[in-house]
Amino acid sequence: MPTYTDSVLYQAKRQELVNQLRKAGITNEKVLAAINAVPRHYFLDSAFEHFAYENRAFNIASGQTISQPYTVAHQSALLNIAKFDKVLEIGTGSGYQACILAELGAFVHTIERQKVLFEQTSKFAFIKQKYPTIKLYYGDGYLGLPKLAPFDKVIVTAGAPFIPPALVEQLKPGGIMVIPVGEDDKQQMLKIVKNADGTYEHTITGSFTFVPMLEGTGKQQ
Numbered sequence: 001m002p003t004y005t006d007s008v009l010y011q012a013k014r015q016e017l018v019n020q021l022r023k024a025g026i027t028n029e030k031v032l033a034a035i036n037a038v039p040r041h042y043f044l045d046s047a048f049e050h051f052a053y054e055n056r057a058f059n060i061a062s063g064q065t066i067s068q069p070y071t072v073a074h075q076s077a078l079l080n081i082a083k084f085d086k087v088l089e090i091g092t093g094s095g096y097q098a099c100i101l102a103e104l105g106a107f108v109h110t111i112e113r114q115k116v117l118f119e120q121t122s123k124f125a126f127i128k129q130k131y132p133t134i135k136l137y138y139g140d141g142y143l144g145l146p147k148l149a150p151f152d153k154v155i156v157t158a159g160a161p162f163i164p165p166a167l168v169e170q171l172k173p174g175g176i177m178v179i180p181v182g183e184d185d186k187q188q189m190l191k192i193v194k195n196a197d198g199t200y201e202h203t204i205t206g207s208f209t210f211v212p213m214l215e216g217t218g219k220q221q
């Protein structure tokens, strides 16, 4: 169990991480402030807690990972979150990315396909109390959440072999989707902007490594 207390030491480490991200090219000050505001050590097993502010990914339950802070900052910056944006996240995992988006003022609807992780993150009191604007769902992210569509923004935090059509459909015209696309352990981070006629443009913003986006719900297939 992580320790749910912040400390001067952890605050200093968080500030150091923010400085590191700035040097690595993250320029969006709102995103940097959000990284500074959310205690990442709450999201890790206590065994890794002391490394929480290193720019590294870590294992969480069910063979999944909490993304590297640089990746979280990069994806969050690409989304260009405005206050009250309705955001769909695929891959809740630890809930850390969802908290960063909520800290930026978004209403976050986040889907996880692993039951154990979904239940664990749903029970996490810090998220419930601090970010009641986050709603968690158990399901297959390939399908999105059609009943709640359209969304201003969509973020996928698992490596997708292709762009899931349902997610583009559920994006508002003018909306932004950020998704790592590619097989195996290398994905290109795409920023997709949907046009008024339903077509979309994409730009490639760098190479990343994610756990795979799998179809259906349950264990690894």
Ligand code: SAH
Binding pocket: 064, 065, 066, 067, 090, 091, 092, 093, 094, 095, 096, 097, 098, 111, 112, 113, 114, 117, 139, 140, 141, 142, 157, 158, 211, 212, 213, 214, 215, 216
């Ligand atoms: N955003 C997370 C990162 C989690 S890693 C965080 O901040 O911690 C990616 C997550 O995507 C894993 O938990 C994995 O189980 C989940 N995932 C993979 N395919 C999925 C799908 N089709 N639908 C929903 N979640 C999926």
